[in-house]
Amino acid sequence: EPEVTQTPSHQVTQMGQEVILRCVPISNHLYFYWYRQILGQKVEFLVSFYNNEISEKSEIFDDQFSVERPDGSNFTLKIRSTKLEDSAMYFCASRGGLRQPQHFGDGTRLSIL
Amino acid sequence: SQELEQSPQSLIVQEGKNLTINCTSSKTLYGLYWYKQKYGEGLIFLMMLQKGGEEKSHEKITAKLDEKKQQSSLHITASQPSHAGIYLCGADRNAGNNRKLIWGLGTSLAVNP
Numbered sequence: 001e002p003e004v005t006q007t008p009s010h011q012v013t014q015m016g017q018e019v020i021l022r023c024v025p026i027s028n029h030l031y032f033y034w035y036r037q038i039l040g041q042k043v044e045f046l047v048s049f050y051n052n053e054i055s056e057k058s059e060i061f062d063d064q065f066s067v068e069r070p071d072g073s074n075f076t077l078k079i080r081s082t083k084l085e086d087s088a089m090y091f092c093a094s095r096g097g098l099r100q101p102q103h104f105g106d107g108t109r110l111s112i113l
Numbered sequence: 114s115q116e117l118e119q120s121p122q123s124l125i126v127q128e129g130k131n132l133t134i135n136c137t138s139s140k141t142l143y144g145l146y147w148y149k150q151k152y153g154e155g156l157i158f159l160m161m162l163q164k165g166g167e168e169k170s171h172e173k174i175t176a177k178l179d180e181k182k183q184q185s186s187l188h189i190t191a192s193q194p195s196h197a198g199i200y201l202c203g204a205d206r207n208a209g210n211n212r213k214l215i216w217g218l219g220t221s222l223a224v225n226p
Contacts (some may be wrong), residue, residue, distance in 0.1 A: 033213065043156075043201065043216040056213060091156065098212050099163065101146055102203075106155035 002026040006092050006105035013082055014113055021077045021108045023092030032075045033093040033102060034067065036060070043091070049075065079110075087112045117204055119217035126192050127225050134187045134220045136202030143205040145185045146214065147176050150199040159187075159200075192224045 005024045013019050025032050034046040047057040047067055054067065066078045075094075079086055089109050093102040118137045126132050136145065144163045148156040160169045162178035162185060169176050173196075175188045189196055199221050203214035 031212075035214075042218050043203070043214075045206075045213040045215070048213050058213075089153070093156075099144075101158050101161045102214060103158055104148070104156040109153070 004092055004094055004103050004105035006090075006108050008108060009106065010109045010111070012111045012113065015084055016081050019079050019082055019110065021079075021090050021092075021110070023075045023077070023105055024073055025075055025092065025094030026096070026103055027073070029094035029096045029103075031055075031095045031098070031102075032069070033095075034077045035091045035093065035104075036088040037091065037107075038088045046077070046090075082110075082112045084112050086110060117202055117215055117217040119200075119202055119220050121220060122218065123221040123223075125223045125225065128193060129191055132189050132192055132222070134200050134202075134222075136185045136187070136204075136217050138183050138204060140183070142178070142182045142185075143207065143212070145178050145182075146203045147185070147187050148201045148203060150201055150219070152199065156201065189222075192222075194224045194226055197222055197224045 004026055007022045011019055032049040035043050036046055037043045045058050047061045048055045049067055064080045068076050089107045091107045092105045095102045120135050146161050147159040149159055150156050160176040162176055165180040165182045167178045173190045178185045199219040201219045202217045205212045206215050
């Protein structure tokens with residue numbers, strides 16, 4: 001069964017450094033999402049992406065964040081200058097249509113030191 | 114803002130027992146999704162409910178959405194240790210081209226053999 005894959009599974013980075021989280025959505029899916037989950041808290045929406053552009057972003061998704069779909073298969077989340085509070089599990093999701101469920105990757109655990 | 118409330122927050126049951134988890138919204142839901150998360154891992158899609166009064170089953174898990182589309186329940190029959198994990202309900206926030214998911218806090222389920 002097709003699945004969403006995320007790399008790396010765990011990323012440890014010094015505060016202020018840039019990180020890129022990578023995702024390969026399920027092929028033929030059209031809608032792409034990033035969420036994050038701080039330990040012990042709810043899963044939070046970050047950004048949605050459709051038709052090669054951001055369709056919505058949350059308040060969390062400030063100028064330090066960006067997303068790209070550079071080659072038609074990868075979907076990346078970049079954090080330019082990481083902060084301690086960026087430490088969280090980051091999930092990528094994709095869906096084939098609006099009446100279909102979102103399928104999630106296993107997540108990238110980001111630890112900022 | 115629209116919130117999803119899950120209850121109970123945690124549940125410990127003896128193997129073989131039935132259990133129910135609830136997810137309640139103050140507003141009508143466009144779509145309700147149940148996911149399972151193993152501790153520190155990704156979200157596994159279980160079921161999607163979109164119509165009022167809809168009920169779906171898979172193996173020993175049944176999910177229902179009430180007629181008003183504001184409350185959903187997840188019922189596990191004859192629980193097994195493999196059912197242990199965190200159960201999350203997610204809901205489409207709107208009916209537009211984005212349909213990001215908002216989330217409950219989750220219900221942590223432990224099944225004692």
